[in-house]
Amino acid sequence: MTIISEAKSLFDEWIAAVSEAIELAVGRYMRRPTILLSGNGAGVLTAKLNSAPNGPALPEVSFRLADGRPSPSLPADWQAAFRGSRIEAVLAPAQVLLRPLDFPKQAQEFLDGMIRSQIDRLTPWPADEAVFGWSEPSAHGQERIELILAATSKQEVEALLQLATNLGAQSLAAFAAASDASHASANIKVFDRPLGSATGRRFDTPRILRMALLATGAAAAVALLVATYVGDSLDSEQQQLMGRISQRRTALRLGSDGSSALGLLAKRKQTSPSSIVVLEALSRALPDRTYVTELRIDGDKVQVVGMTQDAPSLIRLLEKSPQFARATFFAPTTRAPNEPGEQFHIEARITPSFGSTI
Structure with missing residues (x-):
């Protein structure tokens, strides 16, 4: 009750202050x-x-x-x-x-x-x-x-x-x-x-202020009700829209045959050779005095260019590796007068065993 009394007192003081200000303003200009x-x-x-x-x-x-x-x-x-x-x-x-x-x-x-x-x-x-x-x-x-x-x-x-x-x-x-x-x-x-x-006997300033405040409060209550109703409607529409977006995302993740696009990417990752794995397999298969100057991987094919002392022996070494098959020279082997070894150009197929090593 004390809070209500204080609020009423503050409200009355505010009404009196505003009324006095209006009276002074009207009295000054009227x-x-x-x-x-x-x-x-x-x-x-x-x-x-x-x-x-x-x-x-x-x-x-x-x-x-x-x-x-x-x-x-x-x-x-x-x-x-x-x-x-x-x-x-x-x-x-x-x-x-x-x-x-x-x-x-x-x-x-x-x-x-x-x-x-x-x-x-x-x-x-x-x-x-x-x-x-x-x-x-x-x-x-x-x-x-x-x-x-x-x-x-x-x-x-x-x-x-x-x-x-x-x-x-x-x-x-x-x-x-x-x-x-x-x-x-x-x-x-x-x-x-x-x-x-100053505004005349028919113009009751405090009464008009109270009516204006009550009208403002009523308008605010109506606006709150409308906002609540519209907000609920918007929430429902938002939930429906989120459901449609979720369905669309699911459809995008699936291919035309129903398979998952993420699954296709994972399968490709498992079946495609990794450049790091290919390089590691070459380093194990090639002898120590062999130097690779170029390495190209194109699908399941790898091309190696470099210097070695015995180029024909590299074919045999690559064939022994479980990661390579059908090794062959794709360019002539040459030896320059000022080079310490032979320059080789070898091409080989990368076997599917790379998928199990990843």
Whole structure:
């Protein structure tokens, strides 16, 4: 059960991570209206439609908050503009604590952790009860950087959060004006939260991901079944093919009369004389002072050319050998003046007794 619980937890985390990534991607590239809210410190908020993908521009509207709802009620066109929009609220100076800070230049990459760990000391609120942000760091001397910390209590943005939720906004961001609130570059973001799906209420990303995974699993199961069936069919065909190959190989090993080709080769090996055996038989039959210069074996016939002292006696010696028969001269015997013996040319038949000596 523990393994199943861990797997379910990992699956839910994966679904949440993918859903968040999709929401961020869609929210980045999908154009939605942006509404600017600004307060005058007396509880009056003024809404201005900063950008809208379609439709005419709307005049500014002012209202107060009463239980998280605008009072008086907004016109119908403004209510439609708020639905699915991004609200960017600029907090009144009295609601925000601004504090200049400086750090070593090397700490620029670790500002988030350093500031977050010091919120209790830098502001009147604990870290879990405050929302904060800071301006872009700027160089202050050679080895220092300076920035402006902006912080406020979560209670200050709670009313704005309730308003944005009631009006059906897609996200809410809160800014603090570091100097002149009319300059957007001077605003410091202290709060930013999505309130709804960037893909719309009808597009349930986690549900669609689960359905896609289930469909993928079902497709994989069907593919596995098909692969198993096809694999069994292929195995059967392979076995049949291997049987045919084996039969074909057997037929190739057999001759037309049914005799084995390997048997014919073995028979030929047993009945054909070996050159080494012929040479060994000649070395035993010829005398020591006889030299062989040429040896030719053609079927069952051997021809020997060489030098000897008594060529006619070689015929008698070969005839006595059980491996040779019908020895005769196939060329005249000659004697050169500068040669120590006679040059002979003898031809003999190789007897079948060589087969028993192999």
